[in-house]
Amino acid sequence: MKRKPDFAMQNVGGEYLLVPLGAQVMDMNGIITLNATAACVWEALAEERSLDDLVAAVLERFDATPEQARADVVAFVEQVTEIGLVDA
Numbered sequence: 001m002k003r004k005p006d007f008a009m010q011n012v013g014g015e016y017l018l019v020p021l022g023a024q025v026m027d028m029n030g031i032i033t034l035n036a037t038a039a040c041v042w043e044a045l046a047e048e049r050s051l052d053d054l055v056a057a058v059l060e061r062f063d064a065t066p067e068q069a070r071a072d073v074v075a076f077v078e079q080v081t082e083i084g085l086v087d088a
């Protein structure tokens with residue numbers, strides 16, 4: 001899976017925000033706020049990644065168990081897939 005190019009992540013005052021670009025501005029009804037784990041996954045999705053790749057990226061960056069990292073990644077991927085931010 002890989003993120004779509006229609007969104008940019010910005011760090012504003014310590015908050016990670018996904019901002020729609022181009023035509024997506026008209027389709028989105030707001031800005032998406034990410035926590036640090038979600039921001040890590042979003043960054044990793046700049047390239048084609050498997051679920052295991054994303055879990056590994058989270059484990060490299062955060063002190064988490066493999067089970068918790070996988071649960072967090074799965075939850076985030078499900079959410080961004082549902083609203084059309086990634087190509088699965």
